Amino acid sequence: MDLTTVTGLTEALLAGNRRALARVISHIENNTDLARPLLAALYPHAGQAHIIGVTGSPGTGKSTLVNALTQVYRQQGLTVGIIAIDPTSPFSGGALLGDRVRMRDLAGDPGVFIRSMATRGSLGGLAQATADVIMVLDAAGFERIIIETVGVGQSEVEIASAAYTTVVVEAPGLGDEVQAIKAGVLEIADIFAVNKADREGVDRTVMALKMMLSLGVPEKFQVMHHGRMLPVEIPQARQDASAWTPPIIKTIATSGQGAKELVDAIENHRLYLEQSGGRLWRDRLRAATELRMILRDYLLENLLARTPPEALQAAIEAVARRDIDPYTAVQRLVEEVGVEVTAH
Ligand SMILES: Nc1nc2c(ncn2[C@@H]2O[C@H](COP(=O)(O)OP(=O)(O)OP(=O)(O)O)[C@@H](O)[C@H]2O)c(=O)[nH]1
């Protein structure tokens, strides 16, 4: 098979060729000329996988837990694609190498595919590249796709919004639990895993989570998180915030204890989404998020390409000197080059 053409790569990937899969991902990451045609060819073949986000503070045991979850899924005969977002943060330098070690149990299993993606360039770029790689793994036939991201910052929220089920990993003894929990995780968590349950303080963490959950999650937060984007219709079932209460599962990732229970919770949530129409709803939100990301990048690039560098520089200077405010500067720039978008 010819792995240098769109048709050849697409056919090989759909037939389960792992080398083709790796090449397609490289094209996407490097944004080569083949990237877009490949994405267009593969898109109709995706849409079957269940996409799981695993997020939480650095060092809570996410990679170890992903390893344990994957082993349970493999025992059930399901194939698993894993994307680890390497934040290249000072907290977890060398995550790539570390993840390889922690996920070594999975090496050599053709039913598992692991890919690390680095935070390169803009965060929006990473979110988009991640969404693209998820779609490719989906088209390649992986039945469960797990994305590991660190923290719950804005970029992680964007990346996590690609998931149907988001598992937030907490661990005891990471300072002020309640503060950490407050920082936006309630809005994105479908399931809580309290990992390192072999450590002291695990019950305090569980209690803190239960307390937060009992206060409830206003639906508008959920809509803001996933749907900051284009207006999306929300089905009635979804508006009933009590329909799904995030379960709290204690795990010891290093020994695999609790991994089966966590998989069961994920599968329950998957079924819940299917039966309540939530999956369709999330698909629409995901489409809205993606369209917005792509549109934003496209319009920005297009506008910048048509803006004379001197004009941009002059605007930057003027704003820095406080001669004009940034809103007025943008208004003028846009008026100068026009808002027309020329196709290319
Ligand atoms: N005692 C104990 N240690 C654990 C457990 N799970 C993970 N660890 C350890 O915690 C450390 C961090 O684990 P990782 O899986 O790399 O954590 P992570 O959340 O992926 O870390 P980053 O990706 O760097 O944010 C490792 O030394 C693990 O062996 C657990 O359940 N109990």
Ligand SMILES: [Mg+2]
């Ligand atoms: Mg990790």
